[in-house]
Amino acid sequence: MGKLGNLGARLHHGEIGYDFVKNRKLWYGISILITITAIVGLSVRGLHMGIEFQGGAVFTTPKNMSASVSQAETYAEDASGHDAIVQKLGDGSLRIQIAGTDTGQSDKIKEQLSEDLDTPADGINADLVGPSWGEQIANKAWQGLGIFMVLVVIYLAIAFEWRMAVAAFVALIHDITITVGVYALVGFEVTPGTVIGLLTILGYSLYDTVVVFDSLKEQTRDITKQTRWTYSEIANRSINSTLVRSINTTVVALLPVAGLLFIGGGVLGAGMLNDISLSLFVGLAAGAYSSIFIATPLVADLKEAEPRMKALKKRVLAKRAQGAAKGEPEPATAGGAPYAEQEPDDAAPAVVGPRDQPVSRNRGRGRPSGKRR
Numbered sequence: 309m310g311k312l313g314n315l316g317a318r319l320h321h322g323e324i325g326y327d328f329v330k331n332r333k334l335w336y337g338i339s340i341l342i343t344i345t346a347i348v349g350l351s352v353r354g355l356h357m358g359i360e361f362q363g364g365a366v367f368t369t370p371k372n373m374s375a376s377v378s379q380a381e382t383y384a385e386d387a388s389g390h391d392a393i394v395q396k397l398g399d400g401s402l403r404i405q406i407a408g409t410d411t412g413q414s415d416k417i418k419e420q421l422s423e424d425l426d427t428p429a430d431g432i433n434a435d436l437v438g439p440s441w442g443e444q445i446a447n448k449a450w451q452g453l454g455i456f457m458v459l460v461v462i463y464l465a466i467a468f469e470w471r472m473a474v475a476a477f478v479a480l481i482h483d484i485t486i487t488v489g490v491y492a493l494v495g496f497e498v499t500p501g502t503v504i505g506l507l508t509i510l511g512y513s514l515y516d517t518v519v520v521f522d523s524l525k526e527q528t529r530d531i532t533k534q535t536r537w538t539y540s541e542i543a544n545r546s547i548n549s550t551l552v553r554s555i556n557t558t559v560v561a562l563l564p565v566a567g568l569l570f571i572g573g574g575v576l577g578a579g580m581l582n583d584i585s586l587s588l589f590v591g592l593a594a595g596a597y598s599s600i601f602i603a604t605p606l607v608a609d610l611k612e613a614e615p616r617m618k619a620l621k622k623r624v625l626a627k628r629a630q631g632a633a634k635g636e637p638e639p640a641t642a643g644g645a646p647y648a649e650q651e652p653d654d655a656a657p658a659v660v661g662p663r664d665q666p667v668s669r670n671r672g673r674g675r676p677s678g679k680r681r
Contacts, residue, residue, distance in 0.1 A: 329544040332605035339482060339602055346489020353492045358499035358583075359393075359437050361446065364407035365414040367421060368433040372400035375425050380404060387420035388413065393497065410436075449503045456510060468521050471610040476517050478606060479598035483513045487591045494586065501583035509591025512561060516554050516599035523550050524604065532616055535623045543608040547600055558596040565589045 328335070359366065367384075375383070377394045384392035384404045393405040402425075406417065414434050422429035457477065464473035487506060491498060524546040528539060568585035611617050 326548065327544055328547050328600060329540045329605045329608050332601075332609070335601035335605065339598075343482065343485050343489075346486050346492070349489050349493040353495065355488070355492055355498050356495050358497045358502075359405045359407050360441060360500055361443065361498065362407040363438050363440075364390075364405065364436075365409045365417065366435045366437060367402075367404040367406070367418065368397075368435075369402040369404070369421075369425060370427055370431040373402050373425065373427070375402070377402070380425065383421060383424040384417070387417045387424070445500050445503060449507065452507060453510075456507070460514060464518075464521070468525055472521050472607050474610065475603045475606040476514060476521070479517055479595075479603040480510055480513055482598050482602055483509060483591055483594040486594045487587055490590045491586065496582055496586050499583040502587050505584040505587030506591065509588060509595055512592050513595025513598060516557065516596055517603045519553065520546055520550050520599055520604050521607070524607070532620050535620075535627045538621045538624050539611045539617050540608040543604055543611075547604050551600070554596055554600065558592060561592050562589065565592065 369380075373380075377396050380402050381392050381394040381404075384394065384406055388406045388409060390406050390408050395403045395405075397403055404421070409417065414436060418432055418434050419429055422432055425432075457480065460480070461473045461477055464476050484506065487509065491502065496502075524543055527542050527546055531537075531539060531542065565585055565588045569582065569589050612621065
């Protein structure tokens with residue numbers, strides 16, 4: 309942890325760094341490829357909607373059933389003629405979900421399951437779920453998502469500027485698209501828990517993005533009054549200065565979610581945990597990626613399209629060309645301290661005395677004028 313803290317301090321002070329903004333075309337290409345894959349998966353395979361959205365019946369057997377999950381799944385599919393999802397609960401009972409069934413079919417399926425599972429019919433609890441309930445949840449989720457997006461854009465436009473609001477909006481759409489596409493490719497069931505997970509990841513994604521934007525806003529204050537750095541170079545320093553913080557935040561958030569997904573859902577077989585944990589896991593990872601590789605480089609592209617930033621870039625490059633002609637070393641573009649922490653361009657050189665001792669500007673102050681006696 310000491311090494312990581314030292315690395316974070318060196319990144320924050322600009323002693324080391326990686327040029328994320330310079331390689332932005334590579335990150336854009338990777339994101340476009342991942343997004344296209346997600347869209348193709350969504351178009352070809354589609355989403356596996358849960359029973360809450362399709363409607364159907366849910367059967368719960370008595371405790372300590374001897375039948376295995378695979379056996380119960382076979383029995384349910386034979387009795388209903390539809391695909392069935394079977395989960396073994398902690399008390400040994402089985403939860404059997406069958407989509408597309410009505411009340412009449414539900415009674416017949418219940419009788420058949422009681423015979424196949426060798427259990428009394430009155431011991432099997434049957435619940436019918438209508439598709440209208442899931443449709444209402446989906447509509448409310450879309451409404452909430454739309455309101456959230458509008459408020460985010462308005463807030464960022466006021467707190468920062470409209471270019472940062474646009475970049476954050478693109479990053480959020482990027483994260484949602486990838487998460488939904490992964491659900492389609494993996495084939496996990498989409499339930500109300502999935503919707504909750506999708507809405508939750510938006511906050512995490514926005515948090516990482518705002519942290520970088522806040523640092524960028526602070527470091528680019530009065531940027532046009534200097535000729536040392538371009539906007540893209542300072543944007544890159546903002547990413548590097550908050551990089552370790554973003555990584556730590558993401559890792560801490562991913563660890564419990566990974567426990568739910570891989571241990572709870574995979575090892576222990578608690579399939580219901582997969583609904584929310586997969587959306588959280590993919591969304592958190594995508595949010596951390598987009599805040600570093602998408603949002604900030606996109607802001608740099610939008611800002612450097614401004615006439616005053618173009619003029620600043622010309623002045624910076626012209627000054628560097630003059631320095632190179634004089635044999636002066638070029639400033640680092642990935643490391644180095646931000647321009648606000650460095651000496652201004654018009655700083656006067658220090659005055660040095662005969663013995664290389666700095667001459668104090670306070671020399672002679674407090675003494676009476678005139679010749680010394």
